[in-house]
Amino acid sequence: MDSYKTFDYDVLVIGAGGAGLRASIEASGCGASVGLVCKSLLGKAHTVMAEGGIAAALSNVDGRDDWRTHFADTMRGGQYVNNYRMAELHAQEAPDRVRELEAWGAVFDRTKDQKILQRNFGGHKYPRLAHVGDRTGLEMIRTLQDHGIHQGIDVHMECTIIRLLKDGDRIAGAFGYDRERGKFRLFNARAVVLATGGYGRAYKITSNSWEYTGDGHSLAYDAGADLIDMEYLQFHPTGMVWPPSVRGILVTEGVRGEGGVLRNSEGERFMFQDIPDLYKNQTADNPEEGWIYTQGDKEARRPPELLTRDHVARCIVREVKEGRGSPHGGVFLDISWIKEKIENAPEHIRRKLPSMYHQFKELANLDITEEPMEVGPTTHYAMGGIRVDGDTQMSSVPGLFAAGECAGGMHGANRLGGNSLSDLLVFGKRAGEYAASFAKENDGATVNETAVADTIKWALEPIERQEAAGSASESPYQIQYDLQDTMQELVGIVRNQAEMDEAVEKIAALKQRADQAVAPGNREYNPGWHTALDLHNLLTVSEAVAKTAAQRKESRGAHFREDYPEKSEDWGGNSLVVRKGGDGEMEITREPVMEVPAELQEIIEENR
Amino acid sequence: MSTATFKIWRGDAKGGEFRDYETEITDGMVVLDAIHQIQAESANDLAVRWNCKAGKCGSCSAEVNGMPKLMCMTRMDTIDVDKPVTVEPIKAFPTTKDLVTDVSWNFEVKKKIKKFKPRPPDAEDGTWRVAQEDVDRVQEFRKCIECFLCQDVCHVLRDHQKTEEFIGPRFLVYAAALDMHPLDTEDRLEDLKDKHGIGFCNITKCCTHVCPEHITITDNAIIPLKERVADRFYDPVMRILRALFGKKKAAKPPAAEAGAHESTKVE
Incomplete structure (x- = not known):
């Protein structure tokens, strides 16, 4: 058998974005020995891409804001199927987590009275997002990284985990390989925190990087943990659409928060035409009111461009479908028009949205201070994920925790912009804290040697197959492309039964092909091999998404079906839970949505 | 096509x-x-x-x-x-x-630079009051995406391989971001001179030229740091003042004692 290096930790954290770093810092601070594993170099994780800000009811800009309003906004955005306890803790604790970042050196933009500045964002009643221009994610990850490197955390960069190991029911560690040399590593751990992000790479048009292959979702599923809400996948309304090679790259919601408007090819502000009942009271009914809202008028209501992401994405799809799209199949997002309203508009735009200016200038040869951008929906964020306890973040497997995007429940059927960075901080901290105490309270576990041997054999197959395969070999890249086409075409923004059933069949066929994938070359830094191994995760997650989406016969939040375009009360009371059955087949069960306690229900009603 | x-x-x-x-x-x-x-x-x-x-x-x-x-x-x-x-x-x-x-050296270097050490909070809720004008400057440095292109073109690292003696432009920018942070109270000047090799930089500005984030590395980060080091260690007048009034005050008074904290960060 192939040899491997062994490492022992109280807590092993998998993933070094916002949630993983925050969990590591917390666990280490609680006295646990911590190993942190990440697929990329430290500080490159997807958190770095977050642009708009961190949602927290600091009430620095509008004194009327408080955690209750943030909680109610989050529940409304999630169409009331959220894990209410997570939404509650998130709203209560986010302000402290932001202040803590400042204490660790983060440099936020400031208000005139020298506090942390907050900006408007979709679905948030008040200006709530602490930010740094449009590079908040970079500020956050760098702050956590620079703080974390002094906390005695053992970092394993460019290392991929391919299997979680158990001792009976509980977690015992994880097994993986270092990407540089292709050598295996065994991590014995009393507790494991998954913080691996999402799975946008299952789609063709996505704002996500190569890392987003649903590793945590799939690792947890294989280890016997429950997944929840997998049918809810957020398509961000504004990704770049032109040129083709940058299709899907994110255009921050901050553009709209600063006064940017959406128009169709007829020059119409089409978002005014379709304002959902749930948001009628809070949405401006004329352009002037929308504009003064973005400029801080507290009496004004927000413009319809700042409705929730699921809704805006669907309106864009409708405009394109009905022939009112932009030349390259999107719509127009215009911030340059604000020169009619304010002096020095170009300079203002460059200061407020520096990376957007840079991104369009460099990649599309377009000056956003002069011309409108072309934008369209892009796969962005997984609401669904590992089912966890709201307080501790522990999954249904003892000792296995999850935080951030790979955990499910917090955002319900649709996430509000800005709530993900705060989610990472609040639940990263909680996961780290409870993982450390689990490690303290439980003895070390013993990993199963047979499982290790099986994993090694499985992992080396794509490389070993190359000698046998010859010309009939199946490229892992091609399988991934075909999966991306399938998910994009058949389980996208607008869904129907026939297409999703077709997707389920296609995914089954792709699984067969993936078992024959061949990776030419050796084990040293071999992206073909890495892609072949990632396929297992992508396919597992895609199957869960397609199957749950096919089952939920209603439209809710990000899950929209043209054959069932309305919400159903019956479905609204149920969540879909995915787990691996005894026979290895995927099982999906309907379970009631957690009942919101009376005092929280009151807050929701007050804010309707 | x-x-x-x-x-x-x-x-x-x-x-x-x-x-x-x-x-x-x-x-x-x-x-x-x-x-x-x-x-x-x-x-x-x-x-x-x-x-x-x-x-x-x-x-x-x-x-x-x-x-x-x-x-x-x-x-x-x-x-x-x-x-x-x-x-x-x-x-x-x-x-x-x-x-x-293999860029792992960069990650090791960063750990050797003294970490952020804020002054006590200004407000009861544990937060600070800082004006936008006072963060503009460090925000430029904090745009850094750690691509290490500046390290790549720095002849001290690229041609002379002085990785033991010199931290390179990326980490001089990092040190500058900490040093000019309006809340920071740590003193890194001695380290910059003795351990981090700031003297090796002879301001050829290649780093600034390749920075994809357009950070003015030499003019805004390295030169001000060099000036602080020179003031501290090579200015005879300051040397006398230091002998009379103690070591730190002459170059960089701790913010807590300085009253108007903004002034402590200005050259």
């Missing part, structure tokens, strides 16, 4: 060679797209680092036609494809494989 020939360096720490690959170039493509296309079509095991593909993570640094660049932000229509396009790994660090280099 046109076809371009790429000369891509293939090899590892033991050695390697340029190999030719042809691929189709379509509208708006960047160098990284071409590399990925080649990887999928004809070189499945071609090693390349990347993440965001939008110039935000700083993973895909390489030398394109000899110039240090982020491959994701280098559009093909800015390159003459009548001639082969060479793509090779950054050279200041050891090669791992193909376009991937």
Whole structure:
């Protein structure tokens, strides 16, 4: 058998974005020995891409804001199927987590009275997002990284985990390989925190990087943990659409928060035409009111461009479908028009949205201070994920925790912009804290040697197959492309039964092909091999998404079906839970949505 | 649509060679797209680092036609494809494989720089009051995406391999961001002079020239740090003042004692 290096930790954290770093810092601070594993170099994780800000009811800009309003906004955005306890803790604790970042050196933009500045964002009643221009994610990850490197955390960069190991029911560690040399590593751990992000790479048009292959979702599923809400996948309304090679790259919601408007090819502000009942009271009914809202008028209501992401994405799809799209199949997002309203508009735009200016200038040869951008929906964020306890973040497997995007429940059927960075901080901290105490309270576990041997054999197959395969070999890249086409075409923004059933069949066929994938070359830094191994995760997650989406016969939040375009009360009371059955087949069960306690229900009603 | 020939360096720490690959170039493509296309079509095991593909993570640094660049932000229509396009790994660090280099030294260096040490909070809720004007300057430095292109072109590292004595432009920017942080109270000047080798920089400005975030590395970060070091250690008047009034005050009074904290950060 192939040899491997062994490492022992109280807590092993998998993933070094916002949630993983925050969990590591917390666990280490609680006295646990911590190993942190990440697929990329430290500080490159997807958190770095977050642009708009961190949602927290600091009430620095509008004194009327408080955690209750943030909680109610989050529940409304999630169409009331959220894990209410997570939404509650998130709203209560986010302000402290932001202040803590400042204490660790983060440099936020400031208000005139020298506090942390907050900006408007979709679905948030008040200006709530602490930010740094449009590079908040970079500020956050760098702050956590620079703080974390002094906390005695053992970092394993460019290392991929391919299997979680158990001792009976509980977690015992994880097994993986270092990407540089292709050598295996065994991590014995009393507790494991998954913080691996999402799975946008299952789609063709996505704002996500190569890392987003649903590793945590799939690792947890294989280890016997429950997944929840997998049918809810957020398509961000504004990704770049032109040129083709940058299709899907994110255009921050901050553009709209600063006064940017959406128009169709007829020059119409089409978002005014379709304002959902749930948001009628809070949405401006004329352009002037929308504009003064973005400029801080507290009496004004927000413009319809700042409705929730699921809704805006669907309106864009409708405009394109009905022939009112932009030349390259999107719509127009215009911030340059604000020169009619304010002096020095170009300079203002460059200061407020520096990376957007840079991104369009460099990649599309377009000056956003002069011309409108072309934008369209892009796969962005997984609401669904590992089912966890709201307080501790522990999954249904003892000792296995999850935080951030790979955990499910917090955002319900649709996430509000800005709530993900705060989610990472609040639940990263909680996961780290409870993982450390689990490690303290439980003895070390013993990993199963047979499982290790099986994993090694499985992992080396794509490389070993190359000698046998010859010309009939199946490229892992091609399988991934075909999966991306399938998910994009058949389980996208607008869904129907026939297409999703077709997707389920296609995914089954792709699984067969993936078992024959061949990776030419050796084990040293071999992206073909890495892609072949990632396929297992992508396919597992895609199957869960397609199957749950096919089952939920209603439209809710990000899950929209043209054959069932309305919400159903019956479905609204149920969540879909995915787990691996005894026979290895995927099982999906309907379970009631957690009942919101009376005092929280009151807050929701007050804010309707 | 046109076809371009790429000369891509293939090899590892033991050695390697340029190999030719042809691929189709379509509208708006960047160098990284071409590399990925080649990887999928004809070189499945071609090693390349990347993440965001939008110039935000700083993973895909390489030398394109000899110039240090982020491959994701280098559009093909800015390159003459009548001639082969060479793509090779950054050279200041050891090669791992193909376009991937071992940049781990950078992560070790960062740990040696004294961490952020804020003054006590100004407000009861544990927060600080800071004006936008006072953070503008450090915000420039905090734009850094750690692509290490500045390290790559710095001759002290690239040609003279002074990795034991010199931390390089990236970490001088990092030190400047800490030193000019309006809340920070730590003193890093002695380290900059003795351990971090700020004297090695002779301000050729190559780092500023290649920075994809357009940080004015030399003028805004390194030169002010050099001035502080010079004031502290080489100015005879300051030396006398220091002998009379104690060590730290002369160069950088601790903010807590200074009253108006803004003034402590101005040159």
